């Protein structure tokens with residue numbers, strides 16, 4: 243990062259002077275997302291609960307980064323996404339984590355969970371490892387709230403895009419995630435990924451908003467292709483501020499969920515996964531909220 247560089251990695255483009263501040267200027271400043279002058283990691287380890295091609299046989303090598311560019315009121319990872327729990331890591335330490343996942347844990351891939359504020363550090367760590375002959379495919383695992391320019395610049399960190407399509411209306415995105423331009427940004431990111439890399443689109447069905455999940459499936463089928471792999475998720479469980487925000491204070495009803503799974507079938511989506519509503523385990527859904535920090539397996 244150049245001296246005084248302002249961060250514009252995500253669509254917020256808040257221009258926080260997170261990286262080396264200009265001479266004479268105040269020290270590094272945290273951005274809207276809360277990210278500061280180095281990468282921050284909450285937990286890392288093998289994850290066996292991701293979609294089958296991502297978890298594979300040996301598990302996906304997840305790195306859960308602290309902070310997030312979205313501000314979802316129902317976030318299930320609030321201890322680290324909103325509140326910033328985690329450990330600041332140097333690029334060398336990040337490379338060490340990635341090396342352990344690749345060599346000791348034999349992970350199938352490096353699964354970067356909410357990586358966007360830290361992409362420069364991740365790339366630097368990856369380059370150092372590549373020089374030692376250590377490499378794995380990268381999964382870019384995010385809300386889909388991304389800038390095309392950033393995806394282009396960090397293309398090498400996106401062998402598989404695991405992107406959400408969370409809302410089809412910006413009014414909802416503004417109210418629930420403080421992201422009033424989410425729809426166009428996430429759809430553009432998904433379109434970019436469909437054209438440039440492997441893509442899995444996650445559709446988390448939110449209580450009271452099943453119609454938006456269906457609208458996103460319709461957009462995917464008509465605007466891109468129904469050959470895209472979609473992962474329809476039933477696991478929503480009230481968390482964080484949403485515990486007191488009807489209708490987000492309940493789980494998804496069978497009627498709501500089936501309206502989405504039937505739409506997925508009607509639109510011709512055959513490549514992907516549909517979570518079983520009856521089997522959706524609230525304890526698993528709140529894994530993020532209850533997960534301890536540092537190194538460990540996630541099942």
Ligand code: SF4
Nearest residue numbers: 249252255256273275
């Ligand atoms: S990644 Fe964080 S610091 Fe960078 S533009 Fe987005 S909100 Fe601002």
